[in-house]
Amino acid sequence: EAGVTQFPSHSVIEKGQTVTLRCDPISGHDNLYWYRRVMGKEIKFLLHFVKESKQDESGMPNNRFLAERTGGTYSTLKVQPAELEDSGVYFCASSPRARGWTGELFFGEGSRLTVL
Amino acid sequence: AQSVTQLGSHVSVSEGALVLLRCNYSSSVPPYLFWYVQYPNQGLQLLLKYTTGATLVKGINGFEAEFKKSETSFHLTKPSAHMSDAAEYFCAVGETGFQKLVFGTGTRLLVSP
Numbered sequence: 001e002a003g004v005t006q007f008p009s010h011s012v013i014e015k016g017q018t019v020t021l022r023c024d025p026i027s028g029h030d031n032l033y034w035y036r037r038v039m040g041k042e043i044k045f046l047l048h049f050v051k052e053s054k055q056d057e058s059g060m061p062n063n064r065f066l067a068e069r070t071g072g073t074y075s076t077l078k079v080q081p082a083e084l085e086d087s088g089v090y091f092c093a094s095s096p097r098a099r100g101w102t103g104e105l106f107f108g109e110g111s112r113l114t115v116l
Numbered sequence: 117a118q119s120v121t122q123l124g125s126h127v128s129v130s131e132g133a134l135v136l137l138r139c140n141y142s143s144s145v146p147p148y149l150f151w152y153v154q155y156p157n158q159g160l161q162l163l164l165k166y167t168t169g170a171t172l173v174k175g176i177n178g179f180e181a182e183f184k185k186s187e188t189s190f191h192l193t194k195p196s197a198h199m200s201d202a203a204e205y206f207c208a209v210g211e212t213g214f215q216k217l218v219f220g221t222g223t224r225l226l227v228s229p
Contacts, residue, residue, distance in 0.1 A: 003159070004159060031215070040222075041221055042120070042219045045217065048215060056214065093159075102165075102167075103150055103217060104162050106159075107161070108159045109158060
């Protein structure tokens, strides 16, 4: 069974440009999460999808970030325009929809974003 | 608000030595507690978790952690380190009502021969 896959693994862009990160969750996982780790700090929650619906987007930094989940399958996270402080590693995670939250998430390897 | 503190961004041990990675949390409600591990060039994976019940939790690869409510701690231990344990370890706390994890800053474990 394929794990969570993220693309690209590394992106280097200029300040003001646009970048789109993609995440393919494990097949059948209704829950999809985005997290971000900036400069060796803690991994911070960005948002949570249940199927195609945004369940919680309280961690999104500002309106330069837009997340979508088409048809409840893969998800994209667009940053437009990118700023220097957006540099970091963006992790996607998924989990099955089960009765009761278990907290066990399946993470991808992350997409490293560098904004120059 | 919940928070997690991991003491020591780097911990170095010799192969065969005891591994102790410290984690303290703050939570206003009974927490769910987790340790995740990230090996080089891989995603994070769950090492072990505490939800309810027995306070000593065993995980994969010989690791275990003990939930101590009075100390608000969830330290991770392994009796004998192996070279393959070299990785970054993250402690996290979660609340069922919100379905999200709050992570600590991570501790990189270095194992020397």
